[in-house]
Amino acid sequence: MSDASSRFSRRQFTASALALAGAAGISPLAMAKGKYPEKEALKFGFIKLTDCAPLVIAYEKGFFEEEGLFVTLEAQANWKVLLDRVIDGQLDGAHMLAGQPLGATIGFGTKADIVTAFSMDLNGNGITVSNEVWAEMKKHLPVKDGKVEHPIKADALKKVVDAWKKEGKQFKMGMVFPVSTHNYELRYWLAAGGLNPGYYTASDISGTSKADVLLSVTPPPQMPATMEAGTIHGYCVGEPWNQQAVFKGIGVPVITDHEIWKNNPEKVFGVTADWAKKYPNSHVAVVKALIRAGQWLDASPENREEAVKILSKSQYVGADAKVIANSMTGTFEYEKGDKRPAPDFNIFFRKYATYPFYSDAVWYLTQMRRWGQITESKPDSWYHDVAKKVYRPDVYMEAANALVADGKIKASDLPKTDGYKPVDNGFIDGVAYDGKKPNDYLSQFKIGLKANDKV
Template identity: 60%
Template sequence: MIRKLLATATVIASLGTTPLHADTFPEIEELTLGFIKLTDMAPLAIAYERGYFEDEGLFVTLEAQANWKVLLDGVIDGNLHGAHMLAGQPLAATIGFGTEAHIVTPFVMDLNGNATTVSNEVWELMRPALATDDNGPVHPISAEALRPALEAFANQGRVFNMGMVFPVSTHNFELRYWLAAGGIHPGFYSPDNTSGQIGAEVLLSVTPPPQMPATLEAGTIAGYSVGEPWNQQAVAMGIGVPVITDLDIFPMRAEKVLGLRADFVEQNPNTVRALTRALIRAALWLDENDNANRAEAVEIISRPNYVGADPAVLANSMTGTFEYERGDIRPVPDFNVFFRYNANHPFTSDAVWYLTQMRRWGQIDTAQEDGWYQDIAQSVFRADLFLEAAQSLVDDGLVPADAFLFDSDGYRPVSTDAIDGLPFDGRQPNAYIDSLPIGLQGDQRVVGNAVQG
């Protein structure tokens, strides 16, 4: 009770007119939330450092995790109350790909924020095939430019390996999308072979994000797809060149989310609303006034207990620019989006896109009806919980009503912004899957090392 009284006093002092009411007190006040050392954990750090968690009566401990599997297991077994998760993790867990558990999200942390980096050796092999202008290589760079590197490696008897952070990560799907759009097969999964390397021209394997630069420098991988600051770190170390960002592959989708166990959400609605409110306020602060707070945010997340990276490296992508080759700095104002463009809304269509990619590469083994994709998406991406928290912030005068899509049906407009130009309509997932030239279509399945059906 003392903690609750203190929490109420904190809210009154900080917000003036919006004290917590007895029936809205968090059921659980002390929470432990996990994260991976990446730029896009920023909403958690900002909600903590600016007191937004305490405003909501929450006493939060933020704990860095070793990798995405450890983080997911921590949420499932209850050692973590929730976590900064890959958008694909709650979906995969819910359908039973990997560890099975019903995980949901009421809040999307960010849009975009990833890039694909290649080693200096691979870059030199790619360079002759690239179009150039006065600014240097013309972007976006097609994966077709990798062909000379693949041939050179094959001629030397070397395997061409690339790193990604987790089998159901955005990074895996983006890297696969880029490769396939350039005519390079990234390989299939099957129930009997979860390596994802069946029929692959490029072998993709898991490497934890903070270990990417060292693994590239050691020569174990020829490139990788990862979030920041680990692409810009390769530039700073002089060991690699980012060749494409996710803005050029398939932009403006959910990247990281707040992942919570479904039973936790049902048992603790006030806690979930409080968490979501705090994170919405943090996201708004990160983007407001045309990113005016980003320099301060960089200083905060550079601390060892958060991302622990050089502030100059973090600032490369967090403040509206991105560095490709050393010295080739270009404006990319939407590389990290935390609030604008309705970034925090858990769109059904974003979840459907992830599920289509799982089906495309065999993580979903058999064909499913369109309605199945929608049902799974809506059971995991909980827009109802997000909008309830958003409405309460509007009611309290903390965020304007026009910042949210209260009348959304859950689907973004049909997108044609992918690197291959193919339209994506989340209402028609099977038609979209069948439009992709590389990958499973229709009733096809992977049996052994072959596609059947």
């Protein structure tokens, strides 16, 4: 009998709500308050990336079951399909790009009210270039003790792009979705090096207006093959698809997103606002299980090694365990053989990684405005209102406080916050980010829209 079948049989065997609570580990206090899930059988979607790990671990380690949930996980073809299936109810929720709930809510692309009460991880992406491009970039990079110095800024890439322009050649790079972290991180890195990544306009929804580097959408697992074919010359993607380029010998990761923006929020768990309203107890139960999964992932090196083996299974990421381990176990390999310590490449629980900060939402909205996805200037209040509509720390705290009461996590694991992080100076260009002052933040950039600018 399969694991899924045996789990279903066990749940069918439960004859009463009280018995279910005992078998699944739901606290008697929760039962007394009527906090058991309104909907128990749930289907969640994910994309084959290592940062789907909280969903996978919550499933494999039985954390969902312990919250009284029978969960099915289903890999999705791409981010658009995943979002559409959450919106139309085929999926109860999903592993999402941090920008997806925000983009949907403001109507960039598909219009729908999506909320998130859980941040799945910090960091986890990289930017990779082809061997040809790397050979040219390397000529302009400082070397110490026989190794290229890091972090590598896009200034070196600008010299390559400028040379290509003189030859009449276009420079093309891939990212995974228009409202993806990858799109904004890649644009941020390029612009910090003096390269314009292009603007979105009413007549150019590709985001390539006035671009020095042409960016296009490519599904994550297809990134290495697309670059190998010469369709793109580099890309920004999550793991394991940067390390895959190293293993295949077709490209070199030049920088991680942790080096672009230290401890940046990467993915979230999203549901429709209607679903959250209809099934509040189920929502809290899901978040509880996911918090526990994040804690488990960060608890020990041994847990990470076990997670690598689980994620390598075909129904999850489906990449070689060695490739996944290259970034999941505290290291990251750049040029072949240049493996460096990267203890914070993936963070799933530490540094309040799971908390949905309003300031994270505001940052994504500033980048949507910077590159024209938000076509007109907005007052600071608008950014805060959207952030508070989409991000649900109230749900998170209900789940987290219940875990504290049950002795599953410590009160010190939770931030004392108004939803906004302190001023952030962890960006590669040295620009400080104050989430409470989005328009002041935008005014600091040489490349990008600000105030009343239009393309």
